[in-house]
Amino acid sequence: MNSSKLAIALGASLLLCAAPASAATIFVSNEKDNTITVLNGETLETIKTIKVSRRPRGIVLSPDFKELFVAAGDGDIMDVIDTKTLEVTRQLESGPDPELMAVDSTGQIIYIANEDDSLVTIMDIKSGEVVGEVPVGVEPEGMTVSSDDRYTAATSESTSMAHIIDNKTRNLVGNILVDSRPREAKFTKDKKELWVSSEVGGTISIVDTSNWDNPKSWKVVKKIGFEVEGVRPEQLQPVGMDFSADGKLMFVPLGPSNRVAVIDTATKEVKDYILVGQRPWHGELGPDGKKYYVANGLTNDITIIDVESLKAEKSVPVGRLPWGVAIMP
Amino acid sequence: MWSSLFVRLPKRRKFLATLVALALLVPASFAIARGETPEPASPAAPAAPAAEAPEAGAATETPKAPPASAAPETGEAPKAPPADAAPETGEAPKTPPADAAPEAGEAPKKNLRVVYLGKEYPEPLPLSYAEKPITDKGIQGARLMLKEGNQAGNLVGHSFELIEAIVPENGDVVAKAKEVLAAGERFIIADLEPADLLAVADLPDAKDAIILNIRSSATSLRQEDCRVNVLHVIPDYAMRADALGQYLVWKKWPRWFVIRRDTPEDKDYLAQVKRAATRFGGKVVSEKVYDLPPGARNLDSGHQQIQAQIPMVTEEAYDHDAVWVLNSDDDFGDYLMYRTYLPRPVVGTQGLQATSWDKSYTESGAMHFQNAIPRLAKRPPVERDYTAWLAFRSIADSAMKSGKTSPAEVKAYMLSPEFKLEGFKGQAMSFRAWDHQMRQPIILGGGTRVPVSTSPQEGFLHPTNVTDTLGFDAPETKCKFK
Numbered sequence: 001m002n003s004s005k006l007a008i009a010l011g012a013s014l015l016l017c018a019a020p021a022s023a024a025t026i027f028v029s030n031e032k033d034n035t036i037t038v039l040n041g042e043t044l045e046t047i048k049t050i051k052v053s054r055r056p057r058g059i060v061l062s063p064d065f066k067e068l069f070v071a072a073g074d075g076d077i078m079d080v081i082d083t084k085t086l087e088v089t090r091q092l093e094s095g096p097d098p099e100l101m102a103v104d105s106t107g108q109i110i111y112i113a114n115e116d117d118s119l120v121t122i123m124d125i126k127s128g129e130v131v132g133e134v135p136v137g138v139e140p141e142g143m144t145v146s147s148d149d150r151y152t153a154a155t156s157e158s159t160s161m162a163h164i165i166d167n168k169t170r171n172l173v174g175n176i177l178v179d180s181r182p183r184e185a186k187f188t189k190d191k192k193e194l195w196v197s198s199e200v201g202g203t204i205s206i207v208d209t210s211n212w213d214n215p216k217s218w219k220v221v222k223k224i225g226f227e228v229e230g231v232r233p234e235q236l237q238p239v240g241m242d243f244s245a246d247g248k249l250m251f252v253p254l255g256p257s258n259r260v261a262v263i264d265t266a267t268k269e270v271k272d273y274i275l276v277g278q279r280p281w282h283g284e285l286g287p288d289g290k291k292y293y294v295a296n297g298l299t300n301d302i303t304i305i306d307v308e309s310l311k312a313e314k315s316v317p318v319g320r321l322p323w324g325v326a327i328m329p
Numbered sequence: 330m331w332s333s334l335f336v337r338l339p340k341r342r343k344f345l346a347t348l349v350a351l352a353l354l355v356p357a358s359f360a361i362a363r364g365e366t367p368e369p370a371s372p373a374a375p376a377a378p379a380a381e382a383p384e385a386g387a388a389t390e391t392p393k394a395p396p397a398s399a400a401p402e403t404g405e406a407p408k409a410p411p412a413d414a415a416p417e418t419g420e421a422p423k424t425p426p427a428d429a430a431p432e433a434g435e436a437p438k439k440n441l442r443v444v445y446l447g448k449e450y451p452e453p454l455p456l457s458y459a460e461k462p463i464t465d466k467g468i469q470g471a472r473l474m475l476k477e478g479n480q481a482g483n484l485v486g487h488s489f490e491l492i493e494a495i496v497p498e499n500g501d502v503v504a505k506a507k508e509v510l511a512a513g514e515r516f517i518i519a520d521l522e523p524a525d526l527l528a529v530a531d532l533p534d535a536k537d538a539i540i541l542n543i544r545s546s547a548t549s550l551r552q553e554d555c556r557v558n559v560l561h562v563i564p565d566y567a568m569r570a571d572a573l574g575q576y577l578v579w580k581k582w583p584r585w586f587v588i589r590r591d592t593p594e595d596k597d598y599l600a601q602v603k604r605a606a607t608r609f610g611g612k613v614v615s616e617k618v619y620d621l622p623p624g625a626r627n628l629d630s631g632h633q634q635i636q637a638q639i640p641m642v643t644e645e646a647y648d649h650d651a652v653w654v655l656n657s658d659d660d661f662g663d664y665l666m667y668r669t670y671l672p673r674p675v676v677g678t679q680g681l682q683a684t685s686w687d688k689s690y691t692e693s694g695a696m697h698f699q700n701a702i703p704r705l706a707k708r709p710p711v712e713r714d715y716t717a718w719l720a721f722r723s724i725a726d727s728a729m730k731s732g733k734t735s736p737a738e739v740k741a742y743m744l745s746p747e748f749k750l751e752g753f754k755g756q757a758m759s760f761r762a763w764d765h766q767m768r769q770p771i772i773l774g775g776g777t778r779v780p781v782s783t784s785p786q787e788g789f790l791h792p793t794n795v796t797d798t799l800g801f802d803a804p805e806t807k808c809k810f811k
C-alpha cells in the first residue's frame with residue numbers, strides 16, 4: 001500500500017468513524033479480554049474496543065440492528081450495546097452463565113441458553129422480563145429460532161440432544177438425540193431441515209423437519225462427516241454453522257483443525273476446506289453475502305473468506321480468545 | 330533428541346503391521362465379547378436377598394419401574410450424604426416440561442439400575458493439615474451423573490437409579506457384591522482395590538455383569554489379570570507414565586532420577602516409568618527407595634528437618650533432567666519440590682501429575698464439572714469423582730443411544746465403534762478392545778493454577794489413534810479374555 005492510498009484509507013476510515021452509515025460494522029466478542037472489538041467492515045480497522053462484563057461469548061444483533069446483545073457467562077448477565085453510540089446502555093438479567101442466544105424476527109423475544117442451569121430463558125427484550133423458562137438437557141448452548149418464529153431449537157452439549165421448544169406454548173415439544181457435544185443448530189429457511197453440529201462426534205446431523213406441525217416426528221436422516229488428509233480425525237470438530245445468503249452453501253468452522261468446511265446444501269457433500277487461523281468456532285456472513293468472517297480463538301484474529309472464490313483473503317487482529325461475530329450493515 | 334525419535338519410527342512400522350493384523354481380529358473379539366455374555370438376568374425377577382448377606386435389612390431390591398425421582402434413597406448409604414445434598418442428588422429436572430410429559434407417558438420409561446460398590450479403605454492423610462481428608466471420593470461423581478442421566482433420560486424415555494453399596498472398612502465387600510448380584514443387579518461401578526475387584530469379577534453371578542473400575546491404576550488388571558466383565562475408566566500407571574514421559578522427552582529432559590516408596594503401587598508405576606523410557610527415548614539414570622519414616626506432619630520444626638534432609642537424599646543421584654517421585658501413599662513426595670540437591674522439576678505422583686482430572690483443568694467445557702461437583706459435595710472435584718461420573722455416563726449414554734437396557738446389549742454398544750463418549754477432553758473417548766481400558770487424553774497438572782499440558786504430545790505417532798500411544802497398545806497386550 002503506498003502512502004497516498006494509505007492516506008485515503010485513513011481519511012476514509014476517519015470519515016466513516018464520524019458517520020458509520022455506509023460500511024458494515026463487525027463486532028467480535030473476546031472471551032478472555034472481556035471486550036467487544038468493533039471493526040469497520042470496509043477498512044477492517046478497529047473503530048472501538050468496548051469493555052463488557054466477564055467472559056463474553058455469544059453476540060447477536062436485534063433485527064433492526066439498533067442493539068447488540070452480549071452473553072457474559074461469568075458475569076451472569078447480558079450486556080446490551082447501543083450500536084450507534086457503541087456503549088453498553090443496559091443489562092438484561094439473563095440468568096446464570098448465559099452462552100448463546102437467538103432473537104425472534106420481531107425483535108421482541110430473546111431465547112438464552114443458561115449453560116450452568118440447564119435452562120432456556122425466554123425474555124421480553126424491551127422490558128427485560130423473564131417470560132418463560134424451559135428446562136432442557138445438561139449444558140445447553142446452541143440456540144436458533146425458525147424463520148416463522150414458531151420453534152426454537154436448543155442443543156445441550158452434555159446430553160447430546162437438540163431440544164425443540166414451541167415458542168407459543170413455551171413447552172418442550174421434541175428431543176432429538178445427535179452425536180456427542182452438539183454446539184449449534186440452524187433451521188433452513190424453507191423449514192424442511194434442521195442442521196445440528198456435533199463437536200466431539202465430528203458430524204453434522206440433518207434432521208428432516210418437513211412434517212413441520214409435528215416435531216415429535218422429526219428424525220435425523222443424514223450425517224455429514226469431515227475428512228482432511230494429514231489431519232487427525234478427532235481434530236475435525238464442527239462448531240458454528242452459517243448458511244450462505246442464497247442458502248446453497250453452509251460454512252462450518254472446524255475448531256482445532258484450523259479450517260472452515262464448506263458444504264453444498266443440496267448434495268450434502270463437503271465442497272471445500274479453507275485454512276484459516278487457529279481454532280475457529282463461530283463466524284458470520286457479511287450483509288451482502290459476499291464475505292464470510294470467522295473468529296480464530298487461538299490466533300486472536302478473524303479471517304475473511306470470499307464466498308465466491310472460497311479463498312481466505314485476509315486476517316485481522318482482534319482481542320484475546322475471539323469467540324463470536326455479529327455484523328451490522 | 331528428535332532424530333532419535335524419528336530413528337525409532339521404523340520400529341513403529343512393525344507395530345503398524347501387527348496392528349493391521351490385529352484389526353482384522355477385532356471383529357472376532359467383539360463376537361467373543363457378545364458371545365460370553367448370555368441371557369441377562371431379568372431385573373424383574375430378583376431373588377430374595379441372599380441368606381449370607383451380613384445386613385439383611387440392607388437389601389437393595391427395588392420395584393420394577395419406580396419414578397426417576399425415587400432414585401437417591403434407593404440404596405442404604407453408609408456414608409450419609411450432607412443433608413442438603415440428598416434431595417438434589419437424584420432429583421429429576423426441576424419441573425418436567427409439561428408438553429414432554431405425554432411423550433414420556435406414551436410408554437413406561439426404560440429403567441436401568443447402577444450399583445456403586447465400594448469400601449471405606451483407609452485413605453492416606455493429606456501431607457498438609459490445611460487439606461481435609463476426603464471421605465466421599467467417587468460417589469459424588471456418580472450422584473451427579475444420576476441427576477444428569479435422569480435429566481437427559483427424562484426427555485427420551487429412559488430413567489436411571491443409583492444403588493449405593495459401600496461397606497465399612499472392616500466390611501465384606503465380596504459378600505455385599507454377592508447380595509446385589511443375587512438381587513439381579515448387573516451394572517456395577519467398582520470403587521475397589523485390585524484384590525477385591527478381581528474377587529467380585531470372578532463371582533459366578535458376575536459373569537454377565539458390567540464392572541467399571543474407577544479406582545485402581547494397577548497395570549496387571551489390564552494385562553495378565555484382565556477380565557472380560559471388567560472395563561477400566563481410570564487410566565493405569567502405564568498411561569500415566571507414558572503421558573509424563575512423552576512430555577519430558579518433548580521438553581528434551583530425557584534423564585530421569587526416580588525416588589520412591591516400595592509399595593506395590595509404587596513398584597508398578599516404576600516398571601511403567603522404565604517402559605516409557607524405553608518407548609520414547611528417556612532413561613532412568615538413578616533410582617532410590619526413600620525409606621525414612623513419614624514423620625514431620627506433626628513437627629513444628631518439620632520443615633527445617635526436611636529442608637536439610639531432602640538435598641542429602643537427592644545428592645547421590647547421577648546428573649538428571651527431572652525427578653520422578655513415586656509415592657502413592659502421599660507421605661513425602663511434596664517435600665521434594667524446591668528442595669532437591671540439583672534444581673530440577675518433580676513429576677510423578679506429586680509435582681506434575683498425569684491425571685484424568687485436575688482442579689486446574691477448564692478446557693472443553695470442563696467448567697461444568699468443576700462447578701457441578703461443589704454444588705453437590707461442598708468441595709472441588711477429585712479424579713475419582715470424574716472416573717465415577719464417566720463410568721455412569723458410559724452406561725447411561727450407551728443405554729440412551731442404543732435404546733437398550735440389558736447388560737449384554739449395553740456392553741455390546743459400549744465396545745462398538747459407535748460408542749463415542751464426551752467427557753470434557755475435547756475428543757471422543759472409547760474402550761480399547763484388547764484390554765477394555767478407556768482411551769482418553771491425559772491432563773498434566775497438579776499443584777499449578779493452570780494445567781501444564783495434555784498428552785499425547787505432538788509428534789508421537791500412531792497408525793490409527795494417537796491416544797493409543799498412551800498405555801498398552803494392541804501388539805503389547807498380555808490380556809487374554811477367557
